Amino acid sequence: MSRIDRKFKSLKKENKKAFIAFITAGDPDIKTTEELVVSFERSGVDIIEIGVPFSDPLADGPTIQASSQRALKKGINLDKIFEVVKRIRKKTEVPIALMTYYNPVFYYGEVKFIEKAKEAGIDGIIVPDLPPEEAKVLIKEAKKKDISTIFFLSPTTSKKRIKIIVESSSGFIYYVALTGVTGARSEISSDLLVKIKEAKKYTSKPICVGFGVSNNFQVKKICKAADGVIGGSAIINEIIKNKAKKNLVRNVSSFVHKLAS
Amino acid sequence: MKIPNKTGHFGEFGGRFVPETLMSMLEDLEKVFNSLKTDKKFKKEFNFYLREYAGRPTNLYLAERLSKHLKSLKVYLKREDLLHTGAHKINNTLGQILVAKKMGKTRIIAETGAGQHGVATATAAALMGLECEVYMGAEDVRRQALNVYRMKLLGAKVTSVTSGSKTLKDAMNETIRDWVTNVNNTFYIIGSVAGPHPYPVMVRDFQSCIGRESRRQFLAKEGKLPNYLVACVGGGSNAMGLFHAFFNDKKVKMIGVEASGLGLNTDKNAAPLARGNVGVLHGSKSKLLQTKDGQVVIAHSIAAGLDYPGVGPEHSYYKNIGRAEYVSANDKEAISGLKLLSEIEGIIPAMETSHAISYLEKLAKKVSGKKTVILCLSGRGDKDVDEIKEII
Numbered sequence: 001m002s003r004i005d006r007k008f009k010s011l012k013k014e015n016k017k018a019f020i021a022f023i024t025a026g027d028p029d030i031k032t033t034e035e036l037v038v039s040f041e042r043s044g045v046d047i048i049e050i051g052v053p054f055s056d057p058l059a060d061g062p063t064i065q066a067s068s069q070r071a072l073k074k075g076i077n078l079d080k081i082f083e084v085v086k087r088i089r090k091k092t093e094v095p096i097a098l099m100t101y102y103n104p105v106f107y108y109g110e111v112k113f114i115e116k117a118k119e120a121g122i123d124g125i126i127v128p129d130l131p132p133e134e135a136k137v138l139i140k141e142a143k144k145k146d147i148s149t150i151f152f153l154s155p156t157t158s159k160k161r162i163k164i165i166v167e168s169s170s171g172f173i174y175y176v177a178l179t180g181v182t183g184a185r186s187e188i189s190s191d192l193l194v195k196i197k198e199a200k201k202y203t204s205k206p207i208c209v210g211f212g213v214s215n216n217f218q219v220k221k222i223c224k225a226a227d228g229v230i231g232g233s234a235i236i237n238e239i240i241k242n243k244a245k246k247n248l249v250r251n252v253s254s255f256v257h258k259l260a261s
Numbered sequence: 262m263k264i265p266n267k268t269g270h271f272g273e274f275g276g277r278f279v280p281e282t283l284m285s286m287l288e289d290l291e292k293v294f295n296s297l298k299t300d301k302k303f304k305k306e307f308n309f310y311l312r313e314y315a316g317r318p319t320n321l322y323l324a325e326r327l328s329k330h331l332k333s334l335k336v337y338l339k340r341e342d343l344l345h346t347g348a349h350k351i352n353n354t355l356g357q358i359l360v361a362k363k364m365g366k367t368r369i370i371a372e373t374g375a376g377q378h379g380v381a382t383a384t385a386a387a388l389m390g391l392e393c394e395v396y397m398g399a400e401d402v403r404r405q406a407l408n409v410y411r412m413k414l415l416g417a418k419v420t421s422v423t424s425g426s427k428t429l430k431d432a433m434n435e436t437i438r439d440w441v442t443n444v445n446n447t448f449y450i451i452g453s454v455a456g457p458h459p460y461p462v463m464v465r466d467f468q469s470c471i472g473r474e475s476r477r478q479f480l481a482k483e484g485k486l487p488n489y490l491v492a493c494v495g496g497g498s499n500a501m502g503l504f505h506a507f508f509n510d511k512k513v514k515m516i517g518v519e520a521s522g523l524g525l526n527t528d529k530n531a532a533p534l535a536r537g538n539v540g541v542l543h544g545s546k547s548k549l550l551q552t553k554d555g556q557v558v559i560a561h562s563i564a565a566g567l568d569y570p571g572v573g574p575e576h577s578y579y580k581n582i583g584r585a586e587y588v589s590a591n592d593k594e595a596i597s598g599l600k601l602l603s604e605i606e607g608i609i610p611a612m613e614t615s616h617a618i619s620y621l622e623k624l625a626k627k628v629s630g631k632k633t634v635i636l637c638l639s640g641r642g643d644k645d646v647d648e649i650k651e652i653i
């Protein structure tokens with residue numbers, strides 16, 4: 001059982017939903033990433049998604065694209081991310097999932113990647129451009145080390161595929177709220193709740209919803225059907241807003257607290 | 262063994278690496294495409310447009326003065342430059358737009374580098390009365406201004422992409438983002454033998470008329486098969502289009518010419534088969550120019566249509582199994598290739614094609630005795646004249 005599994009188990013006991021926060025590693029800098037993770041946990045975040053910057057983030061909108069670019073300019077790579085997670089692990093047991101495009105992992109070597117991820121204290125991996133059909137090696141290696149493999153469901157996923165995806169997923173399943181790329185939006189689509197309920201018929205694994213979540217109204221609504229919510233671009237926007245400020249970590253954490261509650 | 266296999270793999274290459282939102286649609290597309298392969302009505306319709314609208318078959322022209330200049334090579338030019346819109350790209354866009362119609366899609370999107378694929382897509386969309394949006398890197402909008410204007414005349418919306426390299430790679434990122442957003446009504450016409458399965462095999466099939474015709478025409482003229490096939494390789498569609506029909510003709514040597522930009526030993530090239538490592542970009546696994554951290558490198562070539570850090574998976578496979586040889590030509594050599602063909606044959610070739618032409622000079626020195634060559638003259642150079650004017 002990974003830290004992610006344990007988290008969902010305890011949330012379920014308390015009849016609570018998960019709030020998952022995404023930040024890009026190294027934006028604005030790696031030290032801030034470390035501080036944000038630690039502070040987020042105290043602000044009510046249940047799971048942290050750390051984004052590995054990539055040159056061609058084709059599932060991302062402008063906010064995370066720009067964030068990725070800034071992090072790359074700082075020279076962030078997988079090894080540096082493993083180091084920061086090790087440092088974070090000295091301070092907190094908050095579950096951490098890495099969100100990364102496939103190429104950096106593939107080029108690093110999947111076996112080595114999973115080994116290093118485990119060593120660092122990473123609990124799950126999310127690869128937006130890797131469907132389960134192409135993920136056999138990664139799933140096998142991750143399973144050996146008790147790292148969760150989190151796959152995506154989307155509003156366009158066929159029934160046949162839902163089965164493959166829920167079977168391949170562990171930890172939780174990432175439900176994409178809309179057909180589109182990441183980025184803050186103020187609304188949620190009207191049939192989202194119905195679709196989540198439909199997906200829940202296929203699995204007892206937790207389903208969390210991300211893409212476009214930017215306000216507490218959406219969070220509350222989504223939680224009527226889902227087991228958790230993922231916030232990303234809205235948090236990155238808040239980081240940018242506070243970039244030059246001394247109390248960046250405090251301000252962003254308080255934003256996240258409001259979003260999560 | 263069937264190539265590609267059922268999951269779209271050419272050996273270790275190919276596959277389907279896209280966000281989940283696109284997966285069910287790709288499965289549908291694969292089904293439709295497979296059913297159309299044996300659909301006589303579809304074949305008839307596709308061939309009708311290739312013949313009556315695009316101008317197929319294209320000539321296989323014996324370039325006598327060029328051959329005399331090269332001495333050891335007898336060169337035939339496969340005149341894809343004579344097609345409607347001026348390049349081989351139209352073969353593929355006509356095929357894909359018919360598939361799009363079969364799938365009931367009402368909106369067409371495409372990426373373009375040189376603008377040739379954009380123009381060919383805008384043309385096919387106009388022909389079928391479908392809405393069309395083309396994504397093009399800002400740098401290419403600048404260097405291929407004529408094609409931008411042509412697309413606009415054809416009623417397409419041209420969106421300039423300012424992220425990343427501002428060239429083909431980022432145009433493709435942006436097109437995929439549009440696709441993920443509008444997948445329900447939108448069909449993405451990919452311009453080369455790249456992208457997620459079934460695109461590489463679908464584009465190959467639509468382009469394979471180049472090789473089938475060439476083979477037949479060459480046999481009729483020479484009574485035997487050629488010694489060499491030569492084509493430039495960006496994503497690799499004109500090359501694969503020529504090569505595919507000759508796959509089992511083991512004696513026919515295939516040579517793909519990549520762009521080495523400022524040089525293979527600089528970081529400003531577009532030659533992933535020579536300088537890349539296996540990686541995943543834009544939906545498939547293939548050779549890719551990348552850093553030690555697995556970040557994609559910005560390619561460089563004077564030819565916008567070759568200015569791409571990746572290559573179609575089937576070429577990586579051909580290289581691995583030794584079926585084709587891949588060489589490269591740099592910016593300077595391409596310019597001299599363009600001048601050579603213009604002055605010696607009265608044909609101004611596209612900057613992309615000029616890479617292949619320039620390689621003939623090297624090949625001529627390598628061979629012993631007299632050898633025959635089919636060169637895929639993938640496009641004409643009108644679009645490049647403005648840019649060339651500044652350089653020559």
Ligand SMILES: Cc1ncc(COP(=O)(O)O)c(C=O)c1O
Pocket residue numbers: 348349374375376377378452453454493494495496497498499500565566567611613614639640641
């Ligand atoms: C005339 C011409 N030749 C070749 C290419 C390269 O594409 P491919 O390698 O897919 O044939 C292009 C691309 O724009 C082109 O316009």
